[in-house]
Amino acid sequence: MPSMGPPADENLETKEMDERSMSSSHGQAPHVHKVAIPPKQNLFKEFQATIKETFFADDPLRHFKDQPKSKKLILGIEAIFPILKWGRSYNLKKFRGDIISGLTIASLCIPQDIGYAKLAHLSPQYGLYSSFVPPLIYAVMGSSRDIAIGPVAVVSLLLGTLLSNEINPVTQPEEYQRLAFTATFFAGITQATLGVLRLGFLIDFLSHAAIVGFMGGAAITIALQQLKGFLGIKTKEFTTKTDVVSVLHSIFSTAHHGWNWQTIVIGASFLGFLLVTKYIGKKNKRFFWVPAIAPLISVILSTFFVFITRADKQGVEIVRKIDKGINPSSVKDLYLSGEYLGKSFRIGIVAGMIALTEATAIGRTFASMKDYQLDGNKEMVALGAMNVVGSMTSCYVATGSFSRSAVNFMAGCQTAVSNIVMSVVVFLTLEFLTPLFKYTPNAILASIIISAVINLVDYQAAILIWKIDKIDFIACMGAFFGVVFVSVEIGLLIAVCISFAKILLQVTRPRTAILGKIPSTSVYRNIQQYPEASKVPGVVIVRVDSAIYFSNSNYVKERIIRWLMDEEEKVRKEYRTRVQFLIVEMSPVTDIDTSGIQAFEELHRSLEKRGVELVLANPGSAVTNKLYTSNFANTIGEDKIFLTVALAVAYCSPRVLEDP
Known part of the structure; x- marks a missing residue:
């Protein structure tokens, strides 16, 4: 291994020793450099500098210095609505890239949204609602060019699990929806507050290793939950618990009388198709659009097949109904008093933090790939604002989706206008196309979700974590097994506790x-x-x-x-x-x-x-x-x-x- 040159401080040491030796060799008294005593600082200025470095290290007001008041007003508005800044240089070439990427991610998000809504124990239209209003708000306020906004699997599962612990979504659907909207409201408030108070560093306490384990465990839990729709098991015969033991017991106990072979054929066929297209897209980046449009093609083909064969009369479960029309107002549905206020606040904080962590990780990843700066605090404010508005327009927690953002990036998106294009397509779907989803089999939605969450099990990252840091690996596995064998919230708690334990260990030892x-x-x-x-x-x-x-x-x-x-x-x-x-x-x-x-x-x-x-x-x-x-x-x-x-x-x- 070739030797490397010494760092600057080592050069300083060597140079000073050489000077000392030279002066001694000439018979002179060696000159010894002593440590300088820093001048005493004013207590207020020292405190002010500490606060600035902690909360304003990026110096957000640097652009406002030495500017006239009118310019400061314009800069202030642009800081809140970045679209006013980059929109001035928007052109037809950028729009061409945005419209292609927007249409591509729309074809992916529509079938995913319907499935994710079921994961959150909500009616299918609520998933589509959450891909209509929030992306519009984010496009105006967000600073990422690549994030695609909408419901995601992990947050949908987490929200569905936490909410169903408080209210039964089957027997009390209206109260459940109200609790979901209220939790979304507080998730948005949490995110926006962290951004305004510049407390985004708090999400960094959830380590990368813990997130890898949590996401992997959640992916397995989500996939197992989808076996209900994949195998055609009736809802009343399937467990409401999420741990692997309960789910597998529920699956095998219904093997003799609860499975539907027609449903299994549909689900297995299209799952194979989705995995093949995913492999094609992974092998050749030019064909990224193949796995992107595969879910929509699967929905169209399976729906047509069920319709012409009337497989629903043979026990194949179908979507049946998606309400037509855009988001109705849900302002009056929010629980702003009563027994559910505290519960929705607690659920909202947890869901908001997880959604924020996922969006921040995605935003930073693609920003580094395109070499531009992402303002973390502005992102939090934008995500919070879109969820607050979303909670008032019948949406549940939305955030950045990794699969859709990756497709958005590879499709050549230029700005957040791709989110606007996607939102317009979802709007047209809600207004005109929802009746066409009546005969969509639940098995195809299960297949789409299973194929989407497979990539969340990042075993290569887990192996790398093991090689680099054994304590990080313990955090990763603790989160993973907590989610898989107990529950989503316990897995999350384990991840946070182990991450904090590592920090304490490093600080105290x-x-x-x-x-x-x-x-x-x-x-x-x-x-x-x-x-x-x-x-x-x-x-x-x-x-x-x-x-x-x-x-x-x-x-x-x-x-x-x-x-x-x-x-x-x-x-x-x-x-x-x-x-x-x-x-x-x-x-x-x-x-x-x-x-x-x-x-x-x-x-x-x-x-x-x-x-x-x-x-x-x-x-x-x-x-x-x-x-x-x-x-x-x-x-x-x-x-x-x-x-x-x-x-x-x-x-x-x-x-x-x-x-x-």
Whole structure:
């Protein structure tokens, strides 16, 4: 493996050591660079800078600086409605790409929406409603060019599971719908609030590994749930639980009397067709449109087949009725008081966060592929606004769909106008074409959903997670098995808990390392990573790879002492020079609090009893300021705080006394 050049900080160390050596060789006193003490900042300004970096790191007001009031007003409106900005440069060429991609994703979304609505235990038209109004709102307010908006499988399943725990969708359909609209309203409020308060970083606490596991478990759960329609099992004979044991028991217990062979033939035939078209599209990217239009072709062919054979009279379950017309108002249906208010609020927060996580991941993925910036907070506001408006127009939670967004991207979409085109097609479908879906078999909807969710089981990502980080893999599998064997919400809870546990573990147990000198350089690195690195006689060099706070300060102190004790034991066995200096490399220590200072004071006292001197190397400005403010710098001696490890070693080595 070819050697790489040292980083800039290593070059600095080498250069300074060379300068020191040159000055010494000419008989001059060596010039030692000391750590500078940062000037004290005004408390208010320091607090202001911290708040700005936490919540406004992207400096959203930078475009407003030094602008006249009229310009600021225009920029403010454009910030809320980005379409007013990019719409000025819109042209026929872009529209040509958008109309093709819009028509393509419309052919995919219509059959999916009908199936996803059933997954959420809602009538089929509500899925179509959710692909009409929300995409229009997003096109005006969203900043992504590639996201295709509408219902998605995971959120539909999650919403259906949580809502059905509160109200039975079969015996109380109207109350169930009202609860769904109210949960959607609070999902939108949650998303918009996170965007306005710039709290989008909260969704990052759900790690990628946890999302992979959750999505995979949800995909298997969704696929198993579809076996009801795929096998022609009557609803009343099928379990309402989502765990794999209950579903499989329900399936096999009805094998002798509940399955319908005509339904199985229809479902299996078209599932095979859908999987073949998906394979064709995956093998040759030019044929991406084949799997995109395959679901609509399947719906048309299966509906025609059932109609001419009247297979519905042979036990094949069909859609029967989809209400004609566009979204009716549901403002009066929202539960804004009463016993269901709190329940819908809780369900809305969970559904909104999951929907936001999926949309954010999709948006970032395609933005990076096209090399443009995505404003996460604007996205949250846009998603929240569309769900709030959607809840008032008979929609349930909509978000970015990965399958439709991928098709949208490959079809050559240019802007969010593709969502408008899709919405127009859905509008025409609701106004004129819904009666044609009367004889659509439920088996074909089950096949479409099964083929759509297969890609959510990302086993390759799970294997990569295992190779990279075992704790991440535990989070992934915990979420997966929680969803598959218990329930969707338990799986989600497990994912969140394991993600937080990992954060706490990393914060409370930071890594430390013993450093040694790389031969022929003045660079000091981890001896486990660089076995050729040599230790300095009489000196132990420890690096702390984390900020030092109350949560880990005691551990850091004890771990440093353990490193020292281990080295002292080796010294005694090998009859080497005893340890007389302990250098703590502090460049990775970004901050330290009072508990950290106290831990260093205790470390200093402990070292004094052992006859070991404490030396610090390269503390950052925030750490240096606190070392001097707390007077700890004076306690150990200002001459024992150095700019680099090399300078610290140069100070210690001449003072190491050989054992007699």
